[in-house]
Amino acid sequence: MKLAYWMYAGPAHIGTLRVASSFKNVHAIMHAPLGDDYFNVMRSMLERERNYTPVTASIVDRNVLARGSQEKVVDNITRKDKEEHPDLIVLTPTCTSSILQEDLKNFVERAQIEAKADVILADVNHYRANELQAADRTLDQIVQYYIEKARKKGELPEGKTEKPSVNIIGISTLGFHNHHDCTELKRLMADLGIEVNEVIPEGASVNNLKNLPRAWFNLVPYREIGMISARYLEEQFGMPFVDITPMGVVETARCIRKMQQIINAQGGNVDYEEFIQNQTLYVSQAAWFSRSIDCQNLTGKKAVVFGDNTHAAAMTKILAREMGIHVVLAGTYCKYDADWFREQVSEYCDEVLISDDNGAIGDAIARIEPSAIFGTQMERHVGKRLDIPCGVIAAPIHIQNFPLGYKPFMGYEGTNQLADLVYNSFTLGMEDHLLEIFGGHDTKEVITKGISAGSDLGWNKEAQGELNKVPGFVRGKVKRNTEKFARERGFSEITLEVMYAAKESVGA
Incomplete structure (x- = not known):
């Protein structure tokens, strides 16, 4: 077993809670020990929403364990049912409470007798699934539950909407730029004359899930959440789905053309070529910028891309295909979907890395x-430790990745945001050197350490002074090469002589 000090995807119950709390009037109850109940804090801090349904923690402690959890869990479900009047209550254990091997399904059946709301147990393997897999599975479970409920009651609407329409599946709370992407996708659909039938789960009512089959097709913008639901709807109702992420000029156009093909196959008569041409030339500045002298300064520069499947694959294509940047390595932590990722990025990068070990990624960088x-x-x-700039393109994320201003990554406005992110992420020209000449906030005498382990080498005063004279944009590289040279030859301290010898060894 290896101790991880960073997880790229959280535990399964976080995925379940993300989906449950994205719906309107759905209440989640988490059966967990004290310490696992951090979801409310995380959501309120990051999303900064004014109003949302908090998750209730049904705490497991020694007193509960002594007499069994059933009574407390059932009481919490029925109490929340009376207090909140939700449409649905979702019960989920955490990976910690799953160790108890309690019959939570029986708890739910007991609670259903008294509760007016629907009550379900999140059907997720908490030992095997991570946050993203659990979110995908939970969304599908809720969709299936309400489709089958309507079917049994004979309440499933028949036929499609009069005009072409779409369900956007996978927009959820705590998703990377999800709210802004959703706004941009709605805008795009309006421009194309496509009605938005439902957006799930964010802001949706479970009572409207029976209307999903009325749409002409489904759009799944994020591969991580929504694919299982889209496949279920395709299997049950013959609904086609588009799983092309509209990020970047090329993929946005490809996504629109796929929607055009699906609509026309169902009797529509649309032609979006003029729209694509106009948006590419005049709305998206990225197409123009990629041909400008500023962007040409980036041609051939080396970049590393890493993230979830959706964003890492899209960014790799944008950098290599649209901006002429050399992607040396593209990687993802979604190991369960590795084949798809390799197929998407192999022709656009030198090396593919599939790993959730942050140490391995740090060493590769x-x-x-x-x-x-x-x-x-x-x-x-x-990047901070290696003095390499980094643009954040995927979760795990920080409060700064939930901007108050409008910053979609999808659609044609998204292409502008991405072009800015790429350009501003590179250290250009002599800016670091100029900062040091004129005195800027980046002027430091700190010797940065390596990634896998702290530096075991000391630098004497003369060597450190010489290193500080090296321009900032190459100083990290000089430091690492010198330390590597010293280790290989068994030096315990770096002096001026060692620095000069290291310089000679690389022919600099």
């Missing part, structure tokens, strides 16, 4: 020494 990183907040921390 240190080895490659790219000009910029596009990754998660973890890679941003790695």
